[in-house]
Amino acid sequence: MGDKFQLIHDVSPGTTGWTVKVVVAEKFSPRVAQRSPTKYQNLTLMDSEGSTVQATLYGQNITAFQDELLLGKTYLISNALVKETNAEYKAKSGEIQWTISGRTRIRRVEENNSNLLISTYSFTDFEDLPKYMDSNVDISVIGMIIDIKPRRIIQTRFGKECQVQDLVLVNKRFDTVLLTMWETFVDNECKGHTNSEIIDNMISEKHYLTSTPSKLSSKLSVPTAEKDFTEIKNIQGLKTVKQFFWIKGKASVKVLNQTYWYMSCNNCNKISSENYGDIYPCVFCKCTDAKAIPRAKVYMQLTDPTGYINATAIGNPAEYFLQSNAEILMNQTLIPTAASMRLSMDEDEIFYVKAITQELSPECKFEILFIVNPSQIAGDKNKGKAPVEHIGNRFDGEIPSSLLGLNFLESLQLQENNLARFNTGI
């Protein structure tokens, strides 16, 4: 491994413009967090000097990067989120951890660094294993799996049931040992890799399935009667029963110093680590010729006479609210002023809002799916049945992308909401 790149210990929280060449030294199975539904996966990355750092992937990034960061392979990594591990979790604070996300740039390097990797381990010979019986010492062995026994349930001496599974390891001298996997290691490490399982995984992870916009959503009507709007006080600060609702009120930016855009994949809108205009293979949608383009986003406050909520808008509704576009927002270097974009509304507008309930928090997050100016529907002959073509900042009859973005489930939800309204006569 060359030395024109930084080393792991050169990178601290706040360091910018770094690139470190690393080998994936360990890759643990994804796990579900104890106190939240979040999935996480830890990796150990090693630089040319054998220093290591823990890298973590969360949620959807786990599957996105599963073929990107392979055990034993070498990568150039830049722009990972670098932070000190939470002192609450680690006895000694100050330890560094990297978070790998869509922002992180990862480039495969065709280099074989397995010797480096192996050199950092000290393997215990099979014949020396008896020395460590009944001690709590961590040791490493190297061998090949030649047999996987059926899993079995055992009782510990405290009466607890545990699932275990035995693997047979063989070394170069053809000595064998039995390695027992316990509990989650049975599920995670003992999987046979038959074709059918791989296919099952692909189906359950739906890498290649993208949602198709439903015709339903294009028939969604903007309500005009006051009773069709949700009062903010009824959703403020708690989980809501409904997932989608209409609010009539005003939006304004309260946190001026925020990033009003992110670099995205032109195919799936997910975050990209590439430069504007570059063509690249997207790890999320697997599109091989994705283009990196800016996408607007804004974090704002939504108020009506009864209260306020914080909400995010992305893409079209963000551009419409800010009266700007993603490219301008990207090139804007100063903290914006009312002259450079719209920061608050003078008059009430209509918002279609999605509530995202958070498993552990009593509060939910809100996202604005689209915004309608009431004047756009006021003169409409079909008042109360305004088609969504009127929504957003495009009036050429094109359905705005913010609405096309609704996936099938959301469309179903919309249909249910509308049906509910129909059934109750409101």
Added chain:
DNA sequence: CCCCCCCC
């Protein structure tokens, strides 16, 4: 659909 963060 998209952003943010997230775990021991």
